[in-house]
Amino acid sequence: MPPRQTNQRAAVREAIEAADRPLTPQEILDLAQADLPGLGIATVYRAVKVGAEEGWLTPVELPNGPTRYEPAGKKHHHHFECTECNAVFEIDGCPTPPSKLRPMVPEGCELTGHEVILYGRCADCR
Known part of the structure; x- marks a missing residue:
């Protein structure tokens, strides 16, 4: 039986x-609390666990910091x-x-994907 849709899950989704990134x-909580002040981090x-299991949400793993989440189904892209x-x-x-990238792959290995992460200061921090 699939998880039921609640006001809390709807606010998270x-x-x-609505985010463009x-x-x-914590960022999801901060945004969702505008519509649902009683929402908690748990x-x-x-x-987000249910969203990833259902396939509408994709985890974004970067070397520094917590996992982030974005809607699934986006075309191939990278992050700043x-x-x-x-x-x-x-x-x-x-x-x-x-x-x-293929010429950089060690001999005998197969390239199946890649990730490019750019670092710098965002417009707000500049």
Whole structure:
């Protein structure tokens, strides 16, 4: 039986879908509390877990910091992380096509994917 849709899960989903970047659970909570002030962080964690299991949400794992979440089904893209506030933003498209990466792959290995992460200061932190 699938999890039932609650006001809390709806608020979490709306916050994620309205954002233009991957969000941490705390950022999701901060945005969703505008519509649902009583929402708690444990509920956000449960909602993102269910969202990932249902396939509408994709976890974004970066080397520094917590897992972030964004809607699933987006075309291949990469990320920019602010080194001051740790906000993460999407980079449209791919600056490094797989054809340019294949020569870098060790002999006998197969390239199955890649991730490019840019670091710097976001517009708010500049």
